[in-house]
Amino acid sequence: MRKRGLGFYASIYRKILIQDLKSKMSYRADFVISTFGMIMTNLAGFVTFMILFHNFPTISGWDYDHMLFLYGFSLVALTPVQCFFDNNWNLRFQVQSGDFIKYCFRPVNVFFYFMSEVFDVKGLGQLAFGIGTIVYAWIKIGIPVTPLIIAKLIVFLLTASLFMIALMNFAAATCFWIKGSGYVMVIMFRFKDFAKYPSSIFQGIFSVIFTFIIPIAFIAYYPSLVILTPDNVPLLSWISPLFGILFFYLSYRFWMLGVRKYDFTGS
């Protein structure tokens, strides 16, 4: 068999993406409305954040600018899951109807092929919003701009993204075993809202759960500490990239295990 390497997958993804965007643009009204919706959603999130902050000028010892940084960080970190892995939301419907079988007839990785089908443009607005917020907070806090810090920022943003993607993979793949996986997904997705807050607000058992069981503390809190408190970075922050890769890999294996165990529907 001819080899299908990373280059092959990248080029296929690009081609599918281009075609998909082309066809989305052709539905102009749709495109405009969803762009508008995207801006409104982000604004609403931002306003909620401001109101909350108005009432609590510091949260767990974090002041406004640091919170803003964390907020921007989580927005950017959530972009990849929104843009590239949004089809996870459709998984349970396709699995239940049996339409999922179509992803198994192509000579490529099923996970890749399934995810490549949907690219959600809405994530891009979030990305722009998030970057804007980070830059603003960055200047206000007065973090120096050096190549090393920028490199760190990128690595830890990617780390944070991996955790969120993995979380959604786990949640979505439960549909291969249980009927009510919709609840699991919604719960996981809601959990991500906590990522915007310093995880030090969680006490005792919650702190343990959100760090090690459902690791949302890794979606923004631990990775961002590397930038925010460079003199006092917890060990968990430093090893979070490794954790992220491991956690993503496990979620991928879990997802693929679901595909293998799943025996499709009749007819």
Added chain:
Amino acid sequence: MDGLTGNEAVVMRNVCKDFKVLNRHEGLKGSIKDLFSRDYKTVSAVKDVTMTVNKGEIIGYLGPNGAGKSTTIKMMTGVLEPTSGEILVNGKVPYKNRTENCENIGVVFGQRSQLWWSLPLIESFKLLRDLYMVPQKDYEEMIDLYRSLVDIEPVLHKPVRQMSLGQRTLSDILAAFLHNPPVVFLDEPTIGLDVSMKSKIRELILGLNKEKNTTVILTTHDMGDVDALCRRIVIIDKGMKIYDNDIDHLKNYFGSYRTLKLKLADDTWEEMLIDEKTTDVMDVIMAKQKESKIKDVKILEISTEEVIKKIYEGSAK
């Protein structure tokens, strides 16, 4: 596997497939319960099926609803693992290496499109060409062949979501053959199509089989498909193989059966199947004449439809 000649496209030996069906519960609480539940029952969908399909053959894989046809096809395409038994497709075990198997097969499940919903067909073709790494020259040759067999212009630039069921099925079949696979599986490809689309699709399948020597395994409930395409049929019922031979053989077997058609006084045709070995056709006509005036009489050879019906009914007893 031993005893192979090398001319086989598909070999199945003693293949069984059981499904474990969980009695599922609704809601969040039910889901949690399901995770730990041992409340299973076993459904045997395919039982000890052995068969061989040779290269270049078109076989009709028939059986009543729920017989296990689709399950067999899912095993041959490598998405389901048989509970026991052996399968070879193009000389390889499909389940062991799904991706490799997928390069060498084409699959169509009627009414379940595999194409990109929002893309025009031609763009789907180009993506498939890249996915299967089909050389540009072969790709163009295939498109030319399609053009010579069927009018593809009306569908070529249409997004799949705007297509009618018939156009979509046609597109799916074209897509399944695009990488010129040695074996193609068609599960009820003509379901829900009008007569003209059906005949278009039959001609297309026949043409592709002839040009490319593609092995086709076809399931259908339409005996018109069987008459137009298949010389050999395999019939399964309740998961077990009950017939495997040429259609002609089957018709000989039912050679003493005749379809008798009578045109009655109110111009309606009444149809009945008569076994000449046990019943005299003239007796039936005369008996009927006592009830109603008979305007016309036709005696026909048994149709494939009726042969199959007899077999399904026979095995149901």
